[in-house]
Amino acid sequence: xxxxxxxxxxxxxxxxxxxxxxxxxxxxxxxxxxxxxxxxxxxxxxxxxxxxxxxxxxxxxxxxxxxxxxxxxxxxxxxxxxxxxxxxxxxxxxxxxxxxxxxxxxxxxxxxxxxxxxxxxxxxxxxxxxxxxxxxxxxxxxxxxxxxxxxxxxxxxxxxxxxxxxxxxxxxxxxxxxxxxxxxxxxxxxxxxxxxxxxxxxxxxxxxxxxxxxxxxxxxxxxxxxxxxxxxxxxxxxxxxxxxxxxxxxxxxxxxxxxxxxxxxxxxxxxxxxxxxxxxxxxxxxxxxxxxxxxxxxxxxxxxxxxxxxxxxxxxxxxxxxxxxxxxxxxxxxxxxxxxxxxxxxxxxxxxxxxxxxxxxxxxxxxxxxxxxxxxxxxxxxxxxxxxxxxxxxxxxxxxxxxxxxxxxxxxxxxxxxxxxxxxxxxxxxxxxxxxxxxxxxxxxxxxxxxxxxxxxxxxxxxxxxxxxxxxxxxxxxxxxxxxxxxxxxxxxxxxxxxxxxxxxxxxxxxxxxxxxxxxxxxxxxxxxxxxxxxxxxxxxxxxxxxxxxxxxxxxxxxxxxxxxxxxxxxxxxxxxxxxxxxxxxxxxxxxxxxxxxxxxxxxxxxxxxxxxxxxxxxxxxxxxxxxxxxxxxxxxxxxxxxxxxxxxxxxxxxxxxxx
Amino acid sequence: xxxxxxxxxxxxxxxxxxxxxxxxxxxxxxxxxxxxxxxxxxxxxxxxxxxxxxxxxxxxxxxxxxxxxxxxxxxxxxxxxxxxxxxxxxxxxxxxxxxxxxxxxxxxxxxxxxxxxxxxxxxxxxxxxxxxxxxxxxxxxxxxxxxxxxxxx
Numbered sequence: 082x083x084x085x086x087x088x089x090x091x092x093x094x095x096x097x098x099x100x101x102x103x104x105x106x107x108x109x110x111x112x113x114x115x116x117x118x119x120x121x122x123x124x125x126x127x128x129x130x131x132x133x134x135x136x137x138x139x140x141x142x143x144x145x146x147x148x149x150x151x152x153x154x155x156x157x158x159x160x161x162x163x164x165x166x167x168x169x170x171x172x173x174x175x176x177x178x179x180x181x182x183x184x185x186x187x188x189x190x191x192x193x194x195x196x197x198x199x200x201x202x203x204x205x206x207x208x209x210x211x212x213x214x215x216x217x218x219x220x221x222x223x224x225x226x227x228x229x230x231x232x233x234x235x236x237x238x239x240x241x242x243x244x245x246x247x248x249x250x251x252x253x254x255x256x257x258x259x260x261x262x263x264x265x266x267x268x269x270x271x272x273x274x275x276x277x278x279x280x281x282x283x284x285x286x287x288x289x290x291x292x293x294x295x296x297x298x299x300x301x302x303x304x305x306x307x308x309x310x311x312x313x314x315x316x317x318x319x320x321x322x323x324x325x326x327x328x329x330x331x332x333x334x335x336x337x338x339x340x341x342x343x344x345x346x347x348x349x350x351x352x353x354x355x356x357x358x359x360x361x362x363x364x365x366x367x368x369x370x371x372x373x374x375x376x377x378x379x380x381x382x383x384x385x386x387x388x389x390x391x392x393x394x395x396x397x398x399x400x401x402x403x404x405x406x407x408x409x410x411x412x413x414x415x416x417x418x419x420x421x422x423x424x425x426x427x428x429x430x431x432x433x434x435x436x437x438x439x440x441x442x443x444x445x446x447x448x449x450x451x452x453x454x455x456x457x458x459x460x461x462x463x464x465x466x467x468x469x470x471x472x473x474x475x476x477x478x479x480x481x482x483x484x485x486x487x488x489x490x491x492x493x494x495x496x497x498x499x500x501x502x503x504x505x506x507x508x509x510x511x512x513x514x515x516x517x518x519x520x521x522x523x524x525x526x527x528x529x530x531x532x533x534x535x536x537x538x539x540x541x542x543x544x545x546x547x548x549x550x551x552x553x554x555x556x557x558x559x560x561x562x563x564x565x566x567x568x569x570x571x572x573x574x575x576x577x578x579x580x581x582x583x584x585x586x587x588x589x590x591x592x593x594x595x596x597x598x599x600x601x602x603x604x605x606x607x608x609x610x611x612x613x614x615x616x617x618x619x620x621x622x623x624x625x626x627x628x629x630x631x632x633x634x635x636x637x638x639x640x641x642x643x644x645x646x647x648x649x650x651x652x653x654x655x656x657x658x659x660x661x662x663x664x665x666x667x668x669x670x671x672x673x674x675x676x677x678x679x680x681x682x683x684x685x686x687x688x689x690x691x692x693x694x695x696x697x698x699x700x701x702x703x704x705x706x707x708x709x710x711x712x713x714x715x716x717x718x719x720x721x722x723x724x725x726x727x728x729x730x731x732x733x734x735x736x737x738x739x740x741x
Numbered sequence: 742x743x744x745x746x747x748x749x750x751x752x753x754x755x756x757x758x759x760x761x762x763x764x765x766x767x768x769x770x771x772x773x774x775x776x777x778x779x780x781x782x783x784x785x786x787x788x789x790x791x792x793x794x795x796x797x798x799x800x801x802x803x804x805x806x807x808x809x810x811x812x813x814x815x816x817x818x819x820x821x822x823x824x825x826x827x828x829x830x831x832x833x834x835x836x837x838x839x840x841x842x843x844x845x846x847x848x849x850x851x852x853x854x855x856x857x858x859x860x861x862x863x864x865x866x867x868x869x870x871x872x873x874x875x876x877x878x879x880x881x882x883x884x885x886x887x888x889x890x891x892x893x894x
Contacts, residue, residue, distance in 0.1 A: 315836070425751065437756055441763040448767055462778035462873050464796060466847075469774035473766045598813055598833050650836075659836040678833035687813055687833045 084149050087137025088228040090130045094185075095218040097127035101188075102211030105204035109276070117204035121192040124207050127214065128185040135182045138227055139169055148234040151175065151227040157240040157655050159626040167251040168241040174227035176254060180371060181217045183255070183262045184210065191266060191291075198287060205273035206266070213265050216398045224391045240626065240655035249309030257302030257329055261367035263295020264332060267339065268364035271357045272406060275413040280353045285346035288360070290714045292343060296336045297710035303329050304703035315661030315676040317596070317691045319699060322470040327450040328370035334443040335363040338436035345432045349493055351423060352433065354414045359436070361406045366443075368399060373450075424495030431488030438481045445473040482537040482584070486544035489577060504551060508543035515539045527592025534588030541581035545574050572713030579705025586698025597690045600681060610692035612673065613637040617645075619686065627651040627660075632686065634664060634675050643673070648688075650677045672696050776847060780877035784850065785824040791850050794859070797826065798845040798874040806840060819844070819856075821877045830858040837863035843874035 101123035108116025138151075142165045147153040155168045155175070170179040188210045195203045221227075244250075270288040274280045306329065311319040320326065339359040346356045372395045423429040449465040456463045486508060490501055516536025520529055552570070553562050597609045601616045608614075618633040629651040636643045646664030653660060666673040671694045678687030778796045779789040789795055799819035806817040814831045828846055838844060838861060848858035 433752065434755065437759050441759050444760075445763055445767050452771075462876070464776045464778070465771070466774050466776055469767075469770045472770040472774070473763070476766060477763065600811075600813060661836055681808060689833060 083137050083140050084146065084228045084230065087134045087141075088226070090133035090137065091218065091222060091226075091228070094127050094130035094134060094181075095215065095222065097123050097130060098211050098214040098218055100211075101127060102208050102215055105211070106208035106276075109201045109204045109208065112201075114200065117200055120204045120207035120211075124185075124188045124192050124211070127211075128189045131182050131185040135169075135178060138175060138178060139166060141228075142166060142169055145238070147236070147238050148230050149227070150229050150231040153231060153235050153238045155238065155241050157238040157626065159655070160238075160241055160246070161625055163248075163251060164241055164246045167245070170254050171241050171245050171250075174221070174225045176258075177217065177221050177225055177371075178227055179255060180258050180262060181214065181221065183258050184214055184217065184265060187259075187262055187266055188214070191269070202273055202277060202279075202287075205276050206269040209269040209272045210265055213268075213402070216401070220391075220394050220398060224394055237655075240653065243627070243651070243653040243656065243658050243660045244313065246626075246653075247309065247313055249305060249313060253302060253305040253309055256298055256305055258371075260295055260297075260299025260302045260336075261329075261332060261371060263291065263298055264336060264360075264364040264367045266291040267295060267360045268406070271360035272409065275357065275409050278413060280357060280415055282347055282350045285343050285353075285356065286718075289340070289343045289347055290716075290719045292336070292360070293340050293710045293714050296333070296340055297707045297714070299329070299333050299336060300703055300707045300710070303333055304700045304707075308700050311696070312663050312665055315663050316689060317594070317663075317674050317676075317693060319590075319696065322449070322467045324450050325374050327446050327470075328373045331443050331446055331450075332363050332366040332370055334439050334446070335359055335366055338439035338443075339363050341432050342436045345429050349423065349429060351429050352436075354410075355433075355436070357410060357414060359440070361403075361410060362440075365399070365403045365406070366447075368402060372399070423493070426491065426498060427495045428488055428491040428493050431484050431491055434484050435481055435488060438477055438484070442474055442477045442481075445477070446470065449473070479533075479537065482541060485577065485580075486540050489573065490544060490548055504547050505544055508540055508547055511543045512536045512540035525593070527588075531588050531592045534584055538581040538584040538588075541577055541584075545577050545581075549574055567716050567718065569713040569716040569718075572709040572711070572716070574709070575712060576706045576709025579702045579707075579709060581702070582698050582705055583702025586695045586700075586702060589695040590693055590699065594691065594693045594696070596692070598678070599688055599690065600685050601688045602683070602685045607688075607690060609690050611638065612643065612692065614675065614690050616686075616688065619684070622649065624651065626655065627653045629662070630677065630680075632664075632675075632677050632688070634688075636666065636673055646673065646675045648675050648677045650679075667697060669697060670695060778845075778873045780873075780880065781819060781821045781824040781826045782877070782881065784826055784856075789850055791852070794847060794849050796845055796847050796873070797828070797856055798843065798877060799826070800843050800874070800878070801838070801840050803840040819846070821874075821881045823881045827855040828858050828861075829855060830861050832861075834861055835863040839863075843878075845873060 101120060104116040104123070105120035108114070108119070140146075141149045141152050142156050143162070145152070145156065145158050145165075147156075151172070151174050155171050156165050160168065168175075170176040188207065191203070191206060191210070195206070198206075267288055270284065270291065274284045303326075306326065307319045310321070311317065339356065342352050342356040342359055345351050346353055449469050452465055453463050486505070487501065490505060513536065516532045516539070519535055520532035523531055552566060553559065595610050597607055599605075599607050601607065603616055603619055606613055606615045613636070615635045615637065616632060617635050620631055622629045622631050629649040631647055631649045634646045634648065636646060644666040646666060648664035649662040651660045651662060652658070661676050663674055663676040665675075671692060674689075674691035674693055676689045678689060680686055776794060776796050777790075778798065781797070781799050783789060784797065789797075797819065799821045802818040802820050802825065806815065808815050812831065813833060814829070815834065816827060816829050818825050818827050820826075828848075830846070830848075835844075842863060845862045846856065846858040847860040847862075848856055851857055
């Protein structure tokens with residue numbers, strides 16, 4: 082009964098999405114206020130129905146209703162409760178349902194935090210988001226319905242893929258999807274501005290906090306995914322340039338370009354066309370990412386052909402969204418490329434250079450990701466490996482970092498070389514000295530690369546530090562001076578330092594990680610990076626839905642015991658599938674990482690031992706970037722608008738000034 | 742030329758230049774890093790390159806996995822049911838490496854016709870058949886009991 086209720090609520094949500102799309106958009110076009118005012122209630126009621134639908138599916142998983150085919154395929158009575166809940170988004174149908182629920186939540190947020198915006202504009206934004214919702218709901222209802230019943234339910238379910246039975250997977254997809262879907266708000270704002278023909282600085286200001294928030298979630302989602310792969314796949318890798326990762330990385334690159342371009346549009350009214358184009362691209366890539374990962378296209382174009390209905394629908398939906406918005410862009414975008422004057426040496430120029438670099442990098446990733454698919458449809462078989470991505474991506478990031486340091490410093494409109502040089506020379510010399518010292522001190526094949534990477538990161542940190550210092554040193558006392566600067570300034574500093582931290586982690590861990598694959602039996606020892614690893618014991622363990630062999634490995638540094646690590650080789654009973662649980666001792670400057678390989682007979686096992694310096698910095702940097710984003714979103718100038726909005730008089734004023 | 746024009750030209754020049762450099766980088770990297778896939782039949786027919794690495798895939802022949810007693814060296818035979826090829830690998834095999842399972846290996850062909858693998862891949866799903874392997878088997882006339890369906894994230 083409850084699954085049918087969920088199915089029914091899903092259909093009702095579609096009806097609400099139709100109302101939310103059709104009336105507000107038509108009303109905005111004809112100036113019909115009553116129709117426009119339907120946008121908010123329709124969006125809110127839609128969210129209620131989506132919550133009912135989602136709860137119904139969660140309920141089916143909790144009570145082990147295996148008559149629902151989707152539950153039977155992805156759950157099991159022995160599965161712990163938390164994984165039964167996260168199994169909801171463990172496969173295609175449920176993850177689409179999560180996607181649409183998150184879209185509902187973002188839409189709801191727009192209805193709440195948009196009272197300072199002109200009614201017509203809000204109607205258009207919500208209308209566009211309603212259109213997106215219609216597309217997804219139709220896709221779920223017609224091709225990927227999770228509520229379909231099986232006439233002959235199996236006695237027990239097929240279990241969730243053991244790889245996904247992990248806390249990381251409980252939070253990684255919702256976080257990533259919140260980022261993906263968040264770009265639908267930026268997309269809605271961009272399309273609404275194109276429809277209204279008002280692509281102005283006010284539009285950029287309204288759009289900015291939403292875009293930054295989506296970017297924050299996406300940053301966290303990607304970092305979580307990388308961290309999850311690191312500990313769950315059992316061989317210490319944290320980024321593989323796998324198509325699934327690229328699918329989330331492409332919107333991130335575009336989103337990063339977008340938030341910077343939006344800054345220029347908000348402050349100076351420049352790059353309007355470019356910003357709108359980036360907003361359209363970011364959302365299109367999010368859609369592409371969602372479908373690429375979940376539809377199975379990436380494994381093989383043939384998987385696409387297995388289910389032609391899904392394939393055709395996806396292509397049609399992508400075609401409508403991308404083609405439609407680009408057509409609208411071509412038709413409505415303002416004609417001039419440069420709408421306000423700025424000098425060659427100005428913050429605008431630096432921002433333009435960097436958003437171009439980010440977009441080019443995104444294009445390179447896109448090419449490497451879809452090239453095998455194109456070749457496969459032509460009948461060939463080819464794969465593009467990590468070396469391709471590294472050799473294209475990294476050279477593009479070097480100028481990006483150099484420009485970043487100058488750009489954060491440069492004044493809007495125009496700046497002088499000598500003013501910059503006066504301050505930045507300390508950062509230039511400082512990072513050069515660090516680089517040269519490192520190159521001289523380090524040895525090994527990666528010494529030069531590490532020195533270059535750390536020097537570039539130091540350049541970001543030093544130039545940000547000098548910027549921070551010069552901005553805050555004048556004034557009566559530190560606290561009052563700190564208060565005079567907008568939060569977005571601190572957000573920017575924090576995010577840029579975070580980027581530098583990630584770079585440091587990346588170069589050091591890539592160039593100085595060492596590993597050892599060894600045959601070991603209890604009592605055996607191995608040396609790695611100054612540590613002694615001793616396999617002390619191997620025993621068996623029984624888990625709720627798996628049996629495991631656990632190895633205890635004691636790690637010594639000289640005569641001192643550093644830690645004892647436990648690593649397991651699990652066999653999940655239902656799918657008879659082996660899984661490795663790594664044993665990790667995290668640290669700020671190094672991780673010690675062990676994982677059990679395979680039994681080799683005579684009580685011997687193959688064991689992987691890893692020493693991974695600075696690997697935590699990768700995710701720490703991402704955390705800094707996300708915090709920086711949050712800080713920027715809470716900036717006073719976005720909050721003030723909200724406070725003013727309680728005063729009806731100022732709403733009218735705000736609405737009036739927003740007109741061209 | 743007025744300043745506005747000049748800036749437009751400069752911006753466009755920069756973008757075109759950036760795109761050009763990136764394209765050159767990409768094409769160069771492409772040439773060096775594309776890995777083509779060959780099935781055991783194609784290798785036996787001499788179609789596979791001998792000078793550069795490529796991918797190979799097939800089913801691990803039951804009973805063919807031989808381990809060295811001292812090191813982590815392992816030797817096994819891959820088949821597409823028509824032809825076989827011997828693969829050497831040194832290291833730890835992936836969790837889902839089993840006899841009878843479809844796997845993919847990256848590496849080079851040795852002059853003696855054996856394959857030296859630098860990497861062995863088996864996807865994380867017990868039903869999963871690497872698409873290349875599935876195609877190679879279908880080409881060899883094998884009826885697959887199931888069609889590969891990937892559920893990994």
